[in-house]
Amino acid sequence: MLRWLIAILFLANLIAFGLASGMFGPLPASGPREPYHLERQVHPEWLKTRPISEADAAEQPVIGGPDPTPAIAAAPLGR
Template identity: 55%
Template sequence: MLRWPIAILIVVNVLAFVALRGAFGPSTTSRGREPNYLTRQIHPDWLKVRPVSAADASDQAVVGGPAPQAPISTSELPE
C-alpha cells in the first residue's frame, strides 16, 4: 500500500538532486538576485560609516542590562 508513495518520493528526490546539480540549466540562485543593483546606486562613495558616539548611544538599550525607565511623571487621580 505504501509502495507507490515511497517510490514517487524517491523519484522526486532524485529529480530534485539532479536539478540542483545543474542538469536542467543553471539554477536561479547561481546568479545575483539584483544584477543591476550596483549600477543603479547614486553616489555610493558618499556613504560613511562612523562609530556611535556616547551622546547618540544614550537612548540605545543595553543588551543584558535592566530595562530603561521611561521618563514619565505620575500623580494621583482625584476622586
C-alpha cells in the same frame, strides 16, 4: 500499493536532489537579481560612516550579557 508510493517518493527525492545540486543546470533565481544596481548609484563616495556616540551606545542591547533584573516587588499571596 504501498510499494508504489515508496517508489514514487524515492523518485521525487532523487529529482529534488538533482535540482538542488544543479544537475539540470543553474536555477533561474541563482543569477544576479540586480546586475546594474552598483552602476545606478548616485554618488556612492558620499556615503560616510561615523562611530556611535556614548548616548546612542547606551541604547544598544548588550548581546551575551546577563539579563537585567526586573524592577518588580514580589510578596507571598495571602489566603
